[in-house]
Amino acid sequence: MRSDRFAPTRRSVLAGLAAAAALAPAGAVHAAAAGRDLRAIPSSGERIPAIGMGTWITFNVGDDAALRAERRAVLQAFFDAGGGMIDSSPMYGSAEEVLGALLPQVSGTGTLFSATKVWTPVFESGPEQMAESRRLWGLDRFDLMQVHNLVDWEEHLETLKADKAAGRARYIGATTSHGRRHGELETVMAREPLDFAQFTYNILDRAAERRLLPLAAERGIAVIVNRPFRRKALIRRFEGKPLPDWAGEVGAANWPQFLLKFILGHPAVTCAIPATTRAEHLRENMGALAGPVPDEAMRRRMIAYVEGL
Amino acid sequence: MFPYTAEVLAAAVAGYNADYWLAAALAPLVLGGALWLAAYPKPGGTRLIGLLLAAAWAWVGGVFHLQVFSVINFMAPVYALMFLAQAGLLLWLMAVRRAVVFERTGGWPRRIGVAFALFALVGQPIVALLLGGPIGSVRLAGVAPGPTALLTLALLIMSSGRASLALAVIPMLWCAAAGATGLLLGVAEDQGLVVVAAAAGAALIATRGRPRTGV
Ligand SMILES: NC(=O)c1ccc[n+]([C@@H]2O[C@H](COP(=O)([O-])OP(=O)(O)OC[C@H]3O[C@@H](n4cnc5c(N)ncnc54)[C@H](OP(=O)(O)O)[C@@H]3O)[C@@H](O)[C@H]2O)c1
Numbered sequence: 161m162r163s164d165r166f167a168p169t170r171r172s173v174l175a176g177l178a179a180a181a182a183l184a185p186a187g188a189v190h191a192a193a194a195g196r197d198l199r200a201i202p203s204s205g206e207r208i209p210a211i212g213m214g215t216w217i218t219f220n221v222g223d224d225a226a227l228r229a230e231r232r233a234v235l236q237a238f239f240d241a242g243g244g245m246i247d248s249s250p251m252y253g254s255a256e257e258v259l260g261a262l263l264p265q266v267s268g269t270g271t272l273f274s275a276t277k278v279w280t281p282v283f284e285s286g287p288e289q290m291a292e293s294r295r296l297w298g299l300d301r302f303d304l305m306q307v308h309n310l311v312d313w314e315e316h317l318e319t320l321k322a323d324k325a326a327g328r329a330r331y332i333g334a335t336t337s338h339g340r341r342h343g344e345l346e347t348v349m350a351r352e353p354l355d356f357a358q359f360t361y362n363i364l365d366r367a368a369e370r371r372l373l374p375l376a377a378e379r380g381i382a383v384i385v386n387r388p389f390r391r392k393a394l395i396r397r398f399e400g401k402p403l404p405d406w407a408g409e410v411g412a413a414n415w416p417q418f419l420l421k422f423i424l425g426h427p428a429v430t431c432a433i434p435a436t437t438r439a440e441h442l443r444e445n446m447g448a449l450a451g452p453v454p455d456e457a458m459r460r461r462m463i464a465y466v467e468g469l
Numbered sequence: 470m471f472p473y474t475a476e477v478l479a480a481a482v483a484g485y486n487a488d489y490w491l492a493a494a495l496a497p498l499v500l501g502g503a504l505w506l507a508a509y510p511k512p513g514g515t516r517l518i519g520l521l522l523a524a525a526w527a528w529v530g531g532v533f534h535l536q537v538f539s540v541i542n543f544m545a546p547v548y549a550l551m552f553l554a555q556a557g558l559l560l561w562l563m564a565v566r567r568a569v570v571f572e573r574t575g576g577w578p579r580r581i582g583v584a585f586a587l588f589a590l591v592g593q594p595i596v597a598l599l600l601g602g603p604i605g606s607v608r609l610a611g612v613a614p615g616p617t618a619l620l621t622l623a624l625l626i627m628s629s630g631r632a633s634l635a636l637a638v639i640p641m642l643w644c645a646a647a648g649a650t651g652l653l654l655g656v657a658e659d660q661g662l663v664v665v666a667a668a669a670g671a672a673l674i675a676t677r678g679r680p681r682t683g684v
Contacts, residue, residue: 220473222540224480253472253541391470437474 197449199430202380203355208273210424211449212245213238214435220253232262237439239268241446247433249277249308250289256296274299277308283315304356305329310336310344317352331355337386339367349375358384362394363422363466373428382430385423389434394419404465410458411451416444422462425454473541475654483605485537496611497590500620504586507627510571519563522621525611526556555639568632578676582627585669589620597658615662618643622669626676641670
């Protein structure tokens with residue numbers, strides 16, 4: 161399985177810049193480039209689908225054959241929809257092992273953009289942990305290796321830089337999901353040559369709008385948005401409530417798509433990574449790759465709507 | 470936030486029970502023997518009860534936590550250490566030092582202890598089944614952590630000696646952790662466990678300091 165499907169060429173860089181230009185606010189909504197929302201990684205211009213998939217809890221199913229079969233269907237649906245980024249971590253129990261076992265069992269995996277993390281407070285064991293992740297996924301290298309939750313980031317980032325130079329990772333990044341760590345992530349983003357930063361952003365958790373998202377745009381750092389549904393809390397909160405009449409104008413046919421479209425409407429966002437255990441949910445989420453993307457005015461209208469519910 | 474769902478936990482326990490079916494079948498019977506010894510003390514009984522309980526805690530730490538639970542939970546090695554430490558404490562304080570003793574005539578602590586022990590051995594699995602859990606995922610004393618911790622508390626209620634309270638610390642901690650997990654994941658069995666364990670803990674404290682005759 162190759163994971164460098166999106167390796168940058170001059171053409172892809174130009175296409176990436178065109179896609180980025182297409183995301184500039186231009187009216188109430190604007191169309192996703194070529195019908196499918198692909199976004200450029202600023203450091204290379206390589207384009208990846210703007211919806212990926214997370215694996216926290218959902219792919220930690222251990223050895224159970226029935227649960228693995230269900231996740232295989234999710235994975236197949238992901239690649240059938242042209243999915244790219246899959247995000248995992250050694251912290252997610254058996255998720256990496258399950259992914260590694262299931263990837264060879266599904267078709268269309270050439271578009272995989274493999275992203276995982278290093279997560280150990282013992283700096284010396286970082287390289288070993290990353291080698292184990294490569295073994296579990298069945299890959300020679302990761303597309304993206306991130307420092308999980310900024311654990312021991314100063315030391316791990318040095319290893320990641322060396323790994324990038326040695327070709328063991330194509331891109332490097334750092335993640336958090338806690339608002340209280342935003343200040344620290346900001347420091348890392350400002351100081352280090354990150355390709356990616358991953359943090360939480362959704363229609364109700366918008367703290368990242370203040371500093372992280374503008375900083376990412378300024379520094380040319382790709383943004384991965386985690387917890388787009390606040391771990392299902394947003395879906396539970398809004399399901400059963402009516403979508404606005406104008407949801408179609410932002411390309412949303414259901415609440416998950418409405419919530420994802422809000423995120424994708426931010427021009428600094430590169431990819432949102434909702435997690436799911438169900439193939440039909442996966443298809444709904446990937447549906448957000450198509451159709452118009454809300455601009456800033458429309459995004460404010462979306463916020464006002466949900467806050468009024 | 471736990472990295473797994475109730476469904477995944479049940480599947481992991483079912484796989485564990487299937488893989489170690491002989492241990493799962495024998496452990497409650499063997500620990501039933503420990504209960505018998507605690508209820509009808511014999512010379513050398515404390516030592517044997519200590520050995521049996523220590524073996525159960527060591528099994529749960531070394532096999533359940535380290536080999537099975539660690540696949541889905543990164544905290545499992547920490548739990549394994551807790552269980553192995555408790556096994557060591559049981560060995561030292563009961564089998565070697567005999568700092569816990571079981572009485573010939575136990576009175577109401579004995580009756581309460583027997584009730585909790587029977588709940589740990591047979592009551593909890595029956596409740597789990599009545600709550601709709603699949604038979605393969607039933608958690609059994611001696612191989613699963615919750616009922617093992619509860620059975621240990623029950624036997625300690627039936628005992629006397631200064632070490633009983635020290636030996637109850639880790640079982641209580643485990644039951645509290647399991648209860649928190651049960652609350653967050655919606656596992657009724659674990660929510661029930663913390664309530665029963667709290668009652669057992671209260672009974673243990675209430676029964677300390679009574680004069681007894683040990684063997
Ligand atoms: N520090 C970090 O690095 C960090 C922290 C947090 C998260 N992450 C990453 O970000 C990913 C996403 O975050 P998350 O998993 O915490 O939360 P999330 O994606 O916001 O929410 C996941 C939940 O949403 C539900 N869901 C997904 N699509 C749905 C749909 N179409 N309809 C109804 N329900 C739907 C899923 O339930 P169903 O299974 O029923 O669909 C699942 O319970 C993680 O998996 C992980 O890869 C990283």
